[in-house]
Amino acid sequence: MVEPENFKNLNLQMYTRKTVKQYLLNLKGHKVKNLHGFIVGEIEKGVILEVLDFTNGNLTQTAEILGMTRTTLRNKSRKHKI
Numbered sequence: 001m002v003e004p005e006n007f008k009n010l011n012l013q014m015y016t017r018k019t020v021k022q023y024l025l026n027l028k029g030h031k032v033k034n035l036h037g038f039i040v041g042e043i044e045k046g047v048i049l050e051v052l053d054f055t056n057g058n059l060t061q062t063a064e065i066l067g068m069t070r071t072t073l074r075n076k077s078r079k080h081k082i
Helices: 012-026 035-054 059-066 070-079
Strands: none
Touching: 012 035, 035 059, 035 070, 059 070
């Protein structure tokens, strides 16, 4: 099994920082609340959707790749309306 930390060329922190910076700049002075919750929710939904696509919708494989139970995956899918 390949662990994410083995992909040193894929710097997710760098991409995340750039994306958050651009998001904040696009606010153009508008106030934002609960940015952390918003970002975590959006990332979680995006990750679930990508892994579901990768596994052709196989919930068992998706849950395994994400490191969660199928029940947790179902609950998160309902939460994000997937």
